Amino acid sequence: MFLHAQGELALGSRLKAVSESLYAAANAAYREAGHDLDAHWFPVLRYLQVRGPASVTEIAAAIGQTHPAVSQLAAKLRAQGWITRRTDRSDARRGVLELTADAERKLDRLGPVWCAIRRAAAAASSRGGGNLLDALAAFEADIASGRLAADIRAQHARLKGATIEIAPYRREWAPHFERLNVEWLQRWFTIEDLDRAVLGDPQAHVIDPGGAILFATLDGEVIGTCALLKEAPGVYELSKMAVESGFRGFGAGRKLLDGAIAEFGRRRGRTLFLESSKRLGPALQLYESGGFVHHPAPRPGSHYQRADVYMVYEPEKAARPRAKAAPRKHLRVVGR
Amino acid sequence: MFLHAQGELALGSRLKAVSESLYAAANAAYREAGHDLDAHWFPVLRYLQVRGPASVTEIAAAIGQTHPAVSQLAAKLRAQGWITRRTDRSDARRGVLELTADAERKLDRLGPVWCAIRRAAAAASSRGGGNLLDALAAFEADIASGRLAADIRAQHARLKGATIEIAPYRREWAPHFERLNVEWLQRWFTIEDLDRAVLGDPQAHVIDPGGAILFATLDGEVIGTCALLKEAPGVYELSKMAVESGFRGFGAGRKLLDGAIAEFGRRRGRTLFLESSKRLGPALQLYESGGFVHHPAPRPGSHYQRADVYMVYEPEKAARPRAKAAPRKHLRVVGR
DNA sequence: CGCAGTAACGTAAGTGCTTACGTAAATGCC
DNA sequence: GGCATTTACGTAAGCACTTACGTTACTGCG
Numbered sequence: 001m002f003l004h005a006q007g008e009l010a011l012g013s014r015l016k017a018v019s020e021s022l023y024a025a026a027n028a029a030y031r032e033a034g035h036d037l038d039a040h041w042f043p044v045l046r047y048l049q050v051r052g053p054a055s056v057t058e059i060a061a062a063i064g065q066t067h068p069a070v071s072q073l074a075a076k077l078r079a080q081g082w083i084t085r086r087t088d089r090s091d092a093r094r095g096v097l098e099l100t101a102d103a104e105r106k107l108d109r110l111g112p113v114w115c116a117i118r119r120a121a122a123a124a125s126s127r128g129g130g131n132l133l134d135a136l137a138a139f140e141a142d143i144a145s146g147r148l149a150a151d152i153r154a155q156h157a158r159l160k161g162a163t164i165e166i167a168p169y170r171r172e173w174a175p176h177f178e179r180l181n182v183e184w185l186q187r188w189f190t191i192e193d194l195d196r197a198v199l200g201d202p203q204a205h206v207i208d209p210g211g212a213i214l215f216a217t218l219d220g221e222v223i224g225t226c227a228l229l230k231e232a233p234g235v236y237e238l239s240k241m242a243v244e245s246g247f248r249g250f251g252a253g254r255k256l257l258d259g260a261i262a263e264f265g266r267r268r269g270r271t272l273f274l275e276s277s278k279r280l281g282p283a284l285q286l287y288e289s290g291g292f293v294h295h296p297a298p299r300p301g302s303h304y305q306r307a308d309v310y311m312v313y314e315p316e317k318a319a320r321p322r323a324k325a326a327p328r329k330h331l332r333v334v335g336r
Numbered sequence: 337m338f339l340h341a342q343g344e345l346a347l348g349s350r351l352k353a354v355s356e357s358l359y360a361a362a363n364a365a366y367r368e369a370g371h372d373l374d375a376h377w378f379p380v381l382r383y384l385q386v387r388g389p390a391s392v393t394e395i396a397a398a399i400g401q402t403h404p405a406v407s408q409l410a411a412k413l414r415a416q417g418w419i420t421r422r423t424d425r426s427d428a429r430r431g432v433l434e435l436t437a438d439a440e441r442k443l444d445r446l447g448p449v450w451c452a453i454r455r456a457a458a459a460a461s462s463r464g465g466g467n468l469l470d471a472l473a474a475f476e477a478d479i480a481s482g483r484l485a486a487d488i489r490a491q492h493a494r495l496k497g498a499t500i501e502i503a504p505y506r507r508e509w510a511p512h513f514e515r516l517n518v519e520w521l522q523r524w525f526t527i528e529d530l531d532r533a534v535l536g537d538p539q540a541h542v543i544d545p546g547g548a549i550l551f552a553t554l555d556g557e558v559i560g561t562c563a564l565l566k567e568a569p570g571v572y573e574l575s576k577m578a579v580e581s582g583f584r585g586f587g588a589g590r591k592l593l594d595g596a597i598a599e600f601g602r603r604r605g606r607t608l609f610l611e612s613s614k615r616l617g618p619a620l621q622l623y624e625s626g627g628f629v630h631h632p633a634p635r636p637g638s639h640y641q642r643a644d645v646y647m648v649y650e651p652e653k654a655a656r657p658r659a660k661a662a663p664r665k666h667l668r669v670v671g672r
Numbered sequence: 673c674g675c676a677g678t679a680a681c682g683t684a685a686g687t688g689c690t691t692a693c694g695t696a697a698a699t700g701c702c
Numbered sequence: 703g704g705c706a707t708t709t710a711c712g713t714a715a716g717c718a719c720t721t722a723c724g725t726t727a728c729t730g731c732g
Binding site: 021047062065121 | 337338339340342343344345346347348349350351352353354355356357358359361362364365368369375378379382383385386387388398399400401437440441443444445446447448449450451452453454455456457458459460461463464465466467468469470471472473474475476477478479483484485487488489490491492494495496498519523524554581582583584585586617618
């Protein structure tokens with residue numbers, strides 16, 4: 001499922017969905033057992049059952065909802081004869097909600113259903129190793145104490161000054177090279193035979209012929225890559241540039257590009273070119289600001305079907321104080 | 337917190353609350369980082385980012401929401417320039433939603449915020465032993481497969497034929513005797529000195545003087561209790577009858593009453609009386625159907641302040657084929 | 673080919689909450 | 703004792719969904 005792949009980022013969505021499924025399951029159980037009540041009423045009714053008559057704000061505070069929520073539900077329950085309301089003697093603002101005798105009797109009959117739900121939910125909650133209830137309690141504590149919010153801020157502050165490290169090829173990272181490239185290839189194009197070959201065995205297709213592969217890491221985690229392919233003596237191709245989609249905005253692309261160009265320089269290359277597609281706007285912008293200029297025609301023997309943009313590195317064109325306000329128009333014209 | 341004490345029964349409420357807190361935390365993080373987007377948009381926007389253009393129903397299925405939800409959100413996002421919609425060439429019913437170049441750029445800048453949220457949430461999720469994400473995944477699987485619903489049904493079927501066992505006093509259950517009685521005393525009255533004494537040391541105040549205490553158990557779990565106090569030779573008082581509020585409807589009260597009367601019989605008692613309160617409607621109904629009849633005046637030396645109902649056991653009055661349709665009016669008249 | 677069945681998806685209305693706001697009563701403070 | 707502040711809580715409006723329903727387009731089958 002897509003949301004599962006998003007990990008913690010989609011936690012809110014998933015929790016809400018599970019919450020609604022639970023209400024639905026409870027309602028189904030009530031209906032099957034012949035009880036006519038809604039699972040959403042549980043906190044209020046149960047509070048009144050175990051604690052006795054209580055005011056709107058008292059209940060709201062106890063069950064962690066706003067007072068209008070309780071107020072509105074109370075109006076509904078009153079209309080249906082579950083509760084009564086009388087004004088507090090010592091404080092005329094306050095109302096005292098109380099279960100009717102009939103409601104009390106109905107609730108007293110719910111034991112078996114509640115017990116069944118509790119046991120089934122407990123079993124489901126503790127399946128798969130951990131215990132949902134315990135984990136949830138810890139999570140709630142972090143939210144209530146503000147620790148989660150503080151942690152997000154702290155992490156973000158740390159990450160703003162985070163150092164993306166550029167590291168040379170390592171055999172054990174070959175799967176990352178494949179994974180990162182497959183991601184954007186599938187997203188924008190299809191994987192061509194040449195891709196499959198290069199990604200499947202980067203050692204044989206990139207390193208051994210005299211090329212290089214760079215990896216961008218954030219705190220040890222590989223989040224981007226690019227390859228410098230050796231075409232001919234002194235002629236290199238920049239290719240397979242990929243940054244994981246959840247890790248854009250760290251500047252990994254720029255660092256990879258700089259790293260590749262530096263590598264090209266170290267090898268005393270004469271020509272550095274690349275093939276790309278006008279569909280990859282942000283990447284083209286990056287190449288332009290890195291010193292690549294557009295070339296009208298494909299190189300003889302162009303590799304890829306998808307390629308419709310050809311660029312060549314011209315060092316003096318590099319816009320080093322990074323051109324933040326680079327005119328978008330330029331890109332558009334190029335893209336045509 | 338009240339909801340925590342309800343265990344699995346309040347899980348739905350709590351999950352929803354956590355879900356909303358998470359959305360709020362994410363939104364705060366977005367705002368602080370200067371991004372103008374809503375956490376609720378994440379599933380749709382992220383899907384379009386990693387998977388590329390997609391139709392409404394495709395997205396809805398992937399993120400586990402209904403198609404109107406996606407449709408409505410899409411309309412809003414379209415109005416704000418995040419996505420465009422064009423009609424599918426091969427199927428005129430279907431629309432193709434696609435991120436605008438601007439949106440693509442905005443999303444590409446979110447890496448650090450996402451990473452911060454992910455890390456903080458991961459830390460909170462795995463604090464406290466278990467891991468919320470794993471536990472949630474297992475729980476979701478049980479819901480999706482229908483196992484939870486089936487389990488509830490199965491548990492409920494089992495519990496309908498469940499046997500409440502009545503067991504005699506055991507020293508290690510003394511705390512249950514106290515807990516169960518404190519629950520209803522606090523709910524309906526206040527704890528009087530005599531209560532404190534009896535509940536604090538049932539051995540000394542009930543058993544040793546020649547009385548008895550019974551416990552009702554469900555699958556080994558103590559869920560109810562009652563006491564038979566010896567007042568004088570042949571004279572007993574039924575007292576401290578309590579069934580846990582979440583376990584009403586199992587018939588534990590009746591079994592406890594029957595058990596106490598049987599114990600009274602085994603001891604060849606002559607008189608069995610009880611003191612109660614007209615506020616405890618269902619309990620009085622139980623006593624009546626068990627063979628107790630109302631007595632107009634308090635016994636000389638009545639024990640409790642709260643007592644305003646006095647009953648005496650008259651075996652021939654026991655409505656043994658349990659009087660389901662016992663006239664409520666009777667209770668009312670008695671209660672007056 | 674014609675036509676029933678189904679899929680895509682927009683619109684409307686409902687729901688369970690929320691925030692925003694107003695009013696009346698109680699409280700604190702000089 | 704008067705008056706600002708706070709508290710209780712109802713009402714209104716909004717929001718993120720849902721279910722219900724209708725329209726239009728595609729699909730499969732005789």
